[in-house]
Amino acid sequence: MQGFNDAIVDALTQAGANLDNFKASQGEVAKEAVEESYDVVVVGAGLAGLSSALTALQNGKSVVLIEKMSVIGGASAMAGAGVVSSLSKTFTDNGGVLYTSVKADELIVNEGKVVGVKASSTANDYTFNAPRVILATGGYGANNELVADQYKAFVYAGAECYWRCDCNGRTTKCGFN
Numbered sequence: 001m002q003g004f005n006d007a008i009v010d011a012l013t014q015a016g017a018n019l020d021n022f023k024a025s026q027g028e029v030a031k032e033a034v035e036e037s038y039d040v041v042v043v044g045a046g047l048a049g050l051s052s053a054l055t056a057l058q059n060g061k062s063v064v065l066i067e068k069m070s071v072i073g074g075a076s077a078m079a080g081a082g083v084v085s086s087l088s089k090t091f092t093d094n095g096g097v098l099y100t101s102v103k104a105d106e107l108i109v110n111e112g113k114v115v116g117v118k119a120s121s122t123a124n125d126y127t128f129n130a131p132r133v134i135l136a137t138g139g140y141g142a143n144n145e146l147v148a149d150q151y152k153a154f155v156y157a158g159a160e161c162y163w164r165c166d167c168n169g170r171t172t173k174c175g176f177n
């Protein structure tokens with residue numbers, strides 16, 4: 001398998017592709033540490049996260065919005081919330097910072113107070129410092145421990161949960177799980 005991967009990397013490199021992200025995901029290059037500071041960090045770019053991020057921005061705050069998937073929208077987009085793309089455009093057009101494929105891993109807590117978020121992508125380990133953190137990571141419908149037995153067959157609280165109900169075997173969970 002390694003030989004196969006190496007052959008693909010060689011071929012793509014010769015074709016001029018930048019494979020830093022791929023190599024980082026394979027553990028071949030060290031991730032770069034990135035530290036940034038904002039007034040507000042919002043985690044999750046579904047409707048709740050986009051609305052919160054835009055509202056904070058419109059109130060004069062510097063805002064970073066991070067989304068673990070490569071596309072924004074979450075369950076909101078799957079449920080047909082067409083406003084997702086216009087919210088995100090208004091957000092970024094007005095100076096909001098949006099990262100996709102960046103997953104929040106843990107909250108930074110100092111003396112009992114949340115002061116930021118640690119997050120990661122295939123290429124970077126992020127430290128986002130902020131006195132305000134908004135978690136908008138959807139529901140916990142994919143968390144078997146949290147969903148009572150009688151609701152397991154019905155609850156969808158995130159895109160992944162929906163897929164799980166579709167029996168495609170996708171098991172990534174919502175939120176920080």
Ligand SMILES: Cc1cc2nc3c(=O)[nH]c(=O)nc-3n(C[C@H](O)[C@H](O)[C@H](O)COP(=O)(O)OP(=O)(O)OC[C@H]3O[C@@H](n4cnc5c(N)ncnc54)[C@H](O)[C@@H]3O)c2cc1C
Pocket residue numbers: 043044045046047048049066067068069072073074075076077078079102103104105136137138139156157158159162174175176
């Ligand atoms: C097919 C479908 C139909 C629906 N129909 C209805 C309906 O008719 N009526 C109704 O009231 N509700 C309905 N819902 C539910 C409704 O869409 C959701 O409750 C709502 O969209 C949730 O919005 P949200 O912003 O809280 O979460 P989401 O839109 O799920 O956004 C959460 C985002 O957070 C991201 N995220 C999660 N963890 C992390 C992390 N650690 N780091 C970074 N990002 C993270 C996710 O990838 C996602 O993009 C439906 C849902 C689906 C899937």
